[in-house]
Amino acid sequence: SQQGEEDPQALSIQEGENATMNCSYKTSINNLQWYRQNSGRGLVHLILIRSNEREKHSGRLRVTLDTSKKSSSLLITASRAADTASYFCATGLNSGNTPLVFGKGTRLSVIA
Amino acid sequence: GAVVSQHPSWVICKSGTSVKIECRSLDFQATTMFWYRQFPKQSLMLMATSNEGSKATYEQGVEKDKFLINHASLTLSTLTVTSAHPEDSSFYICSARGVGPLHGTGANVLTFGAGSRLTVL
Numbered sequence: 001s002q003q004g005e006e007d008p009q010a011l012s013i014q015e016g017e018n019a020t021m022n023c024s025y026k027t028s029i030n031n032l033q034w035y036r037q038n039s040g041r042g043l044v045h046l047i048l049i050r051s052n053e054r055e056k057h058s059g060r061l062r063v064t065l066d067t068s069k070k071s072s073s074l075l076i077t078a079s080r081a082a083d084t085a086s087y088f089c090a091t092g093l094n095s096g097n098t099p100l101v102f103g104k105g106t107r108l109s110v111i112a
Numbered sequence: 113g114a115v116v117s118q119h120p121s122w123v124i125c126k127s128g129t130s131v132k133i134e135c136r137s138l139d140f141q142a143t144t145m146f147w148y149r150q151f152p153k154q155s156l157m158l159m160a161t162s163n164e165g166s167k168a169t170y171e172q173g174v175e176k177d178k179f180l181i182n183h184a185s186l187t188l189s190t191l192t193v194t195s196a197h198p199e200d201s202s203f204y205i206c207s208a209r210g211v212g213p214l215h216g217t218g219a220n221v222l223t224f225g226a227g228s229r230l231t232v233l
Binding site for chain 2: 033035040041042043044045048088099100101102103104105107
């Protein structure tokens with residue numbers, strides 16, 4: 001299965017702290033993406049990192065990818081209460097009909 | 113950016129009735145749409161992939177006669193849960209991949225609808 005597995009399943013931190021979530025996958029990929037889901041809502045795309053990239057930044061987000069270990073990490077710096085959500089990694093290929101396969105997600109709670 | 117509108121957000125129905133969920137891409141043409149199902153505190157499970165004008169491809173274990181998917185145009189896909197039962201209660205989410213400047217990365221980025229929570233009594 002190509003499914004990603006996030007670690008930890010749940011994370012609770014204080015506002016201002018950094019949050020790190022990890023994702024491991026099993027097969028070769030073209031890219032890995034991170035999505036965010038607020039409770040009872042759809043998913044919002046956060047960031048995509050291609051297989052030939054090792055690190056990528058977007059605002060307070062930092063994503064790393066280690067294809068040799070088939071793993072990725074998402075770091076949210078200076079967390080805010082509004083960052084409370086579930087975060088999913090998704091692996092995919094670039095071909096048109098290939099669906100994304102999502103991991104189980106990490107539920108992040110940021111306490112004000 | 114790309115927007116996908118999904119309706120209804122909430123639906124409660126009696127057992128045995130059918131429920132239709134619509135998913136519309138508002139500012140782009142969705143060549144492919146994906147339907148996912150999500151149980152509480154679980155990940156998204158892919159149900160089917162639909163391409164405009166052709167039959168949907170269902171994942172193993174998903175009953176195509178129970179979950180009817182129609183992708184009649186490049187901006188609209190529908191999921192109909194037929195003869196719904198309490199075990200069909202779930203959160204259904206559509207997502208779309210399109211063409212055009214909003215999807216210029218050429219990568220596999222999906223735009224998601226807000227989801228539809230179905231409760232079958």
